[in-house]
Amino acid sequence: MKRPSLRWATALIATALASHAWADAGYPEQLHIGYQKGNSLVLLKSRGTLEKALAAHHVQVSWHEFAFGPPLVEGINAGSIDLGFVGATPPVFAQAGAAPSVAYVGYSEPYADNYAIVVPAHASARTFKDLKGKRIAVAKGSAGEYLLLSALDQAGLGLADIQESYLGYSEGRAAFERGDVDAWVVPDPRLADTEISSHARAVIRARDLPAQYSFYIAPKPFAQQYPKVLATVLEQLDATEQYAKAHPQEVAKLLSDDTRVPLPVWEKALARQPWGVHYPLSEQVLKQQQQVADTFYRYHLLPQPVKVAEAAVEVKP
Template sequence: MIRFLLAVTLFAIGNTLAHAADAWPEVVRIGVQKGDPLVALRASGELEKALAPHHVAVKWTEFVYGAPMVEAINAGEIDVGTVGATPPILAQAGAAPDVTYVAYAPQYQKSYAIVVPARSEVRSIADLKGKKLAFAKGSQGHLFALKALQDAHIATSSVQFAYLDYSDARSAFERGFVDAWVVPDPRYADTELRTGARTILTVGDLSVPQYAFYIATRSFATRYAATLRLLFDVLDKQTRRELADLPQTASLMASNTGVPIDVWNRALPRLEWGVHYPIGADVIAAQQDAADLAYREHIIPKQVRVQDVIVDIQPH
């Protein structure tokens, strides 16, 4: 009798968990940035079609960079989005510990760079001593800059940081108010084409890989895992098609972002588009390295353990 009751109880628990995993929200609110593949997915309408049988609407919100997106997730304004390495580390160490990692993009390689004006005498990271380096505070570029200086054995105190958003940084860069700029595509490509900016380091040159991540609140990730799984699977399929036809994708992105097509033609071949889940130990280790660096450089007030905020979204 006891065995029978135990079996019934386990069966009920299993059904409850399965039901919870297959729950669907009325709407999924997605945050996007100009250079990420979610922009193309938004333009395609494929996600809306895939979610229609489950009666789930889609709401898209665009952000300039990752830190404001994390704030929006923490405030309950959006459910999921993609950001660089830095924003979720700040979230875990600060006021948004409910933000979790649910998937990741391929390793950053060529789509983020430190650039200098064409006629600059700066040729390497070592030449930045005593110079002004611009980046958006709390962005992927923030930890990129710190890691680049660490790799070059340059003390951060020997470089002047200018915390500027992208529009202000572009203006300061063109006017000569800063000596170097940490910038992602498509802004990176636009700066190369319009100003002749010269690259001194790309993010793939760092000693430890850095990644972009898909993040969500723990409550959304655990309750609506099926929604995230479908989002990632549709995104992966859509991204494969887009990368197989770059001219068409450049046209699509230009018409949906206002960024000129020549910029997309330059940026798209080096964008690390894609999505993978669940998150593997090697990726977690790389992100932990970034978190430890953020603590050592006093970017966050306490040490964090990245593994604690990973939610494993399992494939079918």
């Protein structure tokens, strides 16, 4: 049997290399994104613009759905997920616990009218102070719990002045509708849903309290090694949010189909959604997030104090 010619062997190697395009320098071959239903990552996934933006750098994108935040944070800490989106509290608890690899890389606009403490339509309470001595449902360790603690601080009250009931969102809604609790701390779209279905009334909203942001997080080693790919994702996310702002009906329909939440609920929620994705973290954002950490520690809900700035990675294109 004749040995293959040098020309033939060279062509064979070239074909093999072409079938496996290596990622450009400074880019990973794979980008694993963790997401939950109902947020901007879902919109980005549906549009396909990220895949197009990264194709030039030979980066493959994979999407991994999570039912809620803690497993997503665990995936980030373990390095199996490269980017995710969470509220203000999960990174704080991660930094104070056993998840030192979780890093902040970007942030959204702060909550405004889309997070509130609500009471039934017939309730006599008109302000948050009127809830003194009342039972309030809140998800433990959530952005809502920080909202509640901030409301207590602003009113000059403490945890001893209310009856805090730790309930998940589904259990919280059921307890609220049965009258087992007097108030409920809830974000959109659940907030919009209960306002429409039961005419619940807000006694205080997030815009009336210290700013609270949500964050894009990544494993710190990944963020330090691949800032360019994260910058691309965040830029595409901001473009997606600006698109959503300009096309609310289209986006409401997509999210309604994705979550099975009624279309009017998403229409109400999106009408008051603060749009915008930013990076790197500004001094003001770091300061506000440090206030979140300090508040949870002051209320003995964190095992140790943390310095938020130590978990921030400055992502640049």
